[in-house]
Amino acid sequence: MAKEVNSREDNYSQWYNDLVVKANLAENSAVRGCMVIKPYGYAIWEKMKAELDRRFKETGHENAYFPLLIPKSFLCKEAEHVKGFAKECAVVTHYRLKVDENDQVVVDPDAKLEEELVIRPTSETIIWNTYRNWIKSYRDLPLLCNQWANVVRWEMRTRLFLRTAEFLWQEGHTAHATSAEAVAEARRMIHVYADFARNIMAMPVVIGLKSEKERFAGALDTYCIEAMMQDGRALQAGTSHFLGQNFAKAFDVKFANREGGLDYVWATSWGVSTRLMGALVMAHGDDNGLVLPPKLAPIHVVMVPIFKTDEEHDSVISVMNDIKDKLLRSGLSVKIDDRDNLRSGFKFAEWELKGVPVRVAIGPRDLKNGTAEVFRRDTMTKESLPVDGLVDHVVALMDEIQKNIYEKALAFRNKNIHIVNTWDEFKEKIEEGGFLLCHWDGTTETEEKIQAETKATIRCIPLDSFVMEEEGKCVYSGRPSKRRVIFARAY
RNA sequence: CGGGAUGUAGCGCAGUUGGCUAGCGCGCUGCGUUCGGGACGCAGAGGUCGGGCGUUCGAGUCGCCUCAUCCCGACCA
Numbered sequence: 001m002a003k004e005v006n007s008r009e010d011n012y013s014q015w016y017n018d019l020v021v022k023a024n025l026a027e028n029s030a031v032r033g034c035m036v037i038k039p040y041g042y043a044i045w046e047k048m049k050a051e052l053d054r055r056f057k058e059t060g061h062e063n064a065y066f067p068l069l070i071p072k073s074f075l076c077k078e079a080e081h082v083k084g085f086a087k088e089c090a091v092v093t094h095y096r097l098k099v100d101e102n103d104q105v106v107v108d109p110d111a112k113l114e115e116e117l118v119i120r121p122t123s124e125t126i127i128w129n130t131y132r133n134w135i136k137s138y139r140d141l142p143l144l145c146n147q148w149a150n151v152v153r154w155e156m157r158t159r160l161f162l163r164t165a166e167f168l169w170q171e172g173h174t175a176h177a178t179s180a181e182a183v184a185e186a187r188r189m190i191h192v193y194a195d196f197a198r199n200i201m202a203m204p205v206v207i208g209l210k211s212e213k214e215r216f217a218g219a220l221d222t223y224c225i226e227a228m229m230q231d232g233r234a235l236q237a238g239t240s241h242f243l244g245q246n247f248a249k250a251f252d253v254k255f256a257n258r259e260g261g262l263d264y265v266w267a268t269s270w271g272v273s274t275r276l277m278g279a280l281v282m283a284h285g286d287d288n289g290l291v292l293p294p295k296l297a298p299i300h301v302v303m304v305p306i307f308k309t310d311e312e313h314d315s316v317i318s319v320m321n322d323i324k325d326k327l328l329r330s331g332l333s334v335k336i337d338d339r340d341n342l343r344s345g346f347k348f349a350e351w352e353l354k355g356v357p358v359r360v361a362i363g364p365r366d367l368k369n370g371t372a373e374v375f376r377r378d379t380m381t382k383e384s385l386p387v388d389g390l391v392d393h394v395v396a397l398m399d400e401i402q403k404n405i406y407e408k409a410l411a412f413r414n415k416n417i418h419i420v421n422t423w424d425e426f427k428e429k430i431e432e433g434g435f436l437l438c439h440w441d442g443t444t445e446t447e448e449k450i451q452a453e454t455k456a457t458i459r460c461i462p463l464d465s466f467v468m469e470e471e472g473k474c475v476y477s478g479r480p481s482k483r484r485v486i487f488a489r490a491y
Numbered sequence: 492c493g494g495g496a497u498g499u500a501g502c503g504c505a506g507u508u509g510g511c512u513a514g515c516g517c518g519c520u521g522c523g524u525u526c527g528g529g530a531c532g533c534a535g536a537g538g539u540c541g542g543g544c545g546u547u548c549g550a551g552u553c554g555c556c557u558c559a560u561c562c563c564g565a566c567c568a
Contacts, residue, residue, distance in 0.1 A: 022560090084567095087566070087567090088566080088567070122568095153567075153568080155566075155567060155568095156492080156565075156566055156567080157562095157565095157566080157567085162568080163567065163568070167568080169568085216568095224568095235568090236568060237568090238568090239568075271568080272568090273568060275568055306526075306527050307526080308525090308526060342526095342529090343525085343526050343528085343529075343530060344526070344527065344528070344529095345526090345527085345528035345529050345530085346528085346529045346530085347528095347529090348528055348529075349528070349529045350529080361527075363527055364527090365527070366527090373527080491568090
């Protein structure tokens with residue numbers, strides 16, 4: 001009998017189970033919403049990191065590391081920035097514990113910090129405080145650094161991968177001599193993210209610009225990539241900010257230009273996080289569990305032996321080892337599931353739940369016929385193939401699956417993008433989920449009213465696809481508009 | 492922080508108007524039979540019922556307090 005698997009509408013958490021769990025901290029602990037990423041989940045994250053890191057290096061960036069703890073005063077130097085993050089900061093106030101007269105371990109009141117330290121919610125401030133010492137001349141620019149780190153944002157409500165109190169991410173921080181160069185950098189990096197999402201995660205995204213309301217605290221412009229999950233909600237998958245001279249002014253970072261004058265440095269920052277793991281799950285998962293794109297799958301091929309006797313087992317395993325060696329040499333990662341206490345049907349279901357792209361099953365019947373059963377996770381189909389040529393077939397399958405997963409997600413997204421012209425239509429369509437392309441008068445006031453009435457927000461002003469620059473009337477206020485923007489309910 | 496709900500074995504749950512030794516399914520351990528789509532039998536292990544105080548001869552059950560979790564708001568990547 002098949003084990004019950006939650007339907008898509010039900011809850012994504014079932015699919016997460018192999019990847020991540022809520023941290024089981026001490027009883028009565030107020031720390032909420034931290035996650036433990038399991039080895040299988042972390043393996044996917046490491047593959048993401050490797051792909052992203054390679055792209056960062058290719059675009060001239062270097063990795064560095066800055067402190068976890070930020071003096072409160074640093075955070076306060078950029079007014080907009082601190083306004084945006086103040087409400088969600090974890091603060092360190094003491095540096096020592098002690099054992100009191102009752103043998104209880106307590107915070108030592110004598111060890112109160114003169115100035116509180118904030119656990120980084122993002123690192124602009126501490127990095128720009130450091131950059132002041134690194135940048136003296138135009139010859140020091142551009143400065144292109146990236147940091148892989150964890151950050152803490154004390155959110156009211158958390159959700160595994162999408163909004164945890166602590167999450168892993170990368171944050172790029174660059175410094176430039178001119179505004180144009182910084183803008184080009186911010187735009188370049190959002191394209192790096194889009195390329196990663198599309199070609200590695202097999203997830204379609206729209207590149208766009210955030211409205212003023214959704215902009216990063218302290219940025220002049222925020223570029224983003226927006227993806228659509230299978231329930232029709234939008235997920236911001238990555239952001240890249242043009243920070244202008246805001247942080248340079250806040251931290252007094254000036255450089256001597258070619259003419260001998262002093263200018264403030266122009267900045268960008270950009271980041272993606274373990275939220276991408278959530279995106280991966282929700283973009284591709286189906287009722288049988290995860291569906292991993294081959295380029296991120298920790299295991300490309302799982303081999304399940306089918307046997308009754310020890311002799312059958314040994315000969316099946318020997319054929320499998322041979323195939324495994326060849327697959328490994330082709331660059332695929334392979335696992336032979338040799339557990340003897342589980343039936344094959346159970347193993348099938350389990351590896352499907354984990355989203356392994358291809359399964360190869362071999363039993364006595366195959367041994368006789370020189371065949372193997374090849375199953376692909378994305379289509380849930382299987383075929384019997386001769387062992388000769390199997391390796392080439394499986395290697396080719398990886399590209400096919402990668403492509404198919406993307407196209408499936410793309411078809412879904414395009415089916416759920418609607419052009420909307422009237423407010424009644426808007427209210428009706430937003431209930432169905434998906435992206436709504438409509439005119440907007442450009443004011444925060446209208447945006448807020450629309451959000452209050454429908455929970456929908458402007459996901460972005462599209463820049464690379466669904467760009468619709470045309471005269472029109474705001475769907476809400478009726479005032480003139482020059483282009484359509486994307487509204488959706490978001491995670 | 493407002494509104495609602497829930498805390499009983501690793502997970503999911505039952506537990507009646509308070510009653511004696513706290514149950515069930517999955518999982519786990521051992522043995523045997525099975526093995527081409529989530530097997531079955533038998534025998535086991537596993538709980539201070541979220542925590543505290545109270546009512547009572549007696550509390551998983553009733554009351555108060557507290558902590559945590561989940562859902563809906565506000566906030567957010």
